[in-house]
Amino acid sequence: MRYYDFENNKLVYFKKKKIDYRFWDRQWLNNIEEFKKKILNFKPKSLVCKITLKFLNPKNGPILEGGCGLGNKVYNLQRLGYKVIGIDYAKKTIEFLKSNIPEIKVQIGDVRKLSFLDNYFAGYWSLGVIEHFFNGSNGVIDEIKRVIMPNGYIFLTFPYMSPFRQFKTKLNLYKVINKKYNELKGVSRIFYQYMYDVNYIIKIFQDLSFKLKFISPWDGIKGFKDEIFIFKFFFKRFLQLLYVSSKFKLIKRFFDKILSKFSAHMILLVFQKK
Numbered sequence: 001m002r003y004y005d006f007e008n009n010k011l012v013y014f015k016k017k018k019i020d021y022r023f024w025d026r027q028w029l030n031n032i033e034e035f036k037k038k039i040l041n042f043k044p045k046s047l048v049c050k051i052t053l054k055f056l057n058p059k060n061g062p063i064l065e066g067g068c069g070l071g072n073k074v075y076n077l078q079r080l081g082y083k084v085i086g087i088d089y090a091k092k093t094i095e096f097l098k099s100n101i102p103e104i105k106v107q108i109g110d111v112r113k114l115s116f117l118d119n120y121f122a123g124y125w126s127l128g129v130i131e132h133f134f135n136g137s138n139g140v141i142d143e144i145k146r147v148i149m150p151n152g153y154i155f156l157t158f159p160y161m162s163p164f165r166q167f168k169t170k171l172n173l174y175k176v177i178n179k180k181y182n183e184l185k186g187v188s189r190i191f192y193q194y195m196y197d198v199n200y201i202i203k204i205f206q207d208l209s210f211k212l213k214f215i216s217p218w219d220g221i222k223g224f225k226d227e228i229f230i231f232k233f234f235f236k237r238f239l240q241l242l243y244v245s246s247k248f249k250l251i252k253r254f255f256d257k258i259l260s261k262f263s264a265h266m267i268l269l270v271f272q273k274k
Helices: 021-028 032-039 047-055 072-079 091-100 138-147 163-170 198-207 220-225 232-244 249-263
Strands: 002-005 010-014 063-066 084-088 106-108 121-127 148-159 191-195 210-218 266-273
Touching (some): 032 072, 047 210, 072 084, 091 106, 163 220, 210 249
Parallel strands (some): 084 106, 121 148
């Protein structure tokens, strides 16, 4: 269920089921052996590896991944020689990692209340995390600022209001939500995520003395297939097949590059703390 929050220029997503740490445990642990293979699949050319190498080297200091999920990004960065810690509030997932893959350094934690010292990390990866807090991302971002050392980097991704989604709002193709939806009883239990205006997030970090160093929209195929409304059935089936199949990597890369310019699902921002 998607609604447009006109006042704040963001989409609000709800699920039909309760969203809590157990929701994420179920997402990640429904096929343990398959997930173990994915976790330990070293991908030195992955987005996380390439972007981290672009701005930091292992000698710069430790890196935190807030909301690490299965820990595969932590594992990849460790293989590159970085000192990395991952935290997540999905208890069973973290316990599984500690018991089965102890070389991956993870712990249970809340990204809004980190247990680390001020100015401790040279880098902080936040991959699709800030959008999942019903009361907003300020608590998460305040902690990010606190634990990153001067000249350190925050690598931030989130689903955003792409040009295509902005275009759809102008055509009134989303249901508009009442601005007092956050006061409705029980609504926070089924809240899933926001899709933020990228300029809104950039301003928050700039006001906290961060300098924008890099910006890149990505996942254009998903952003398009989730939002199309003309010939929806045909296009969605074709794009879904392209999106999930491993047989069409070159074709997928080509379409994704083109579509990311206007219909990207996610955006990556890199900021440096002044």
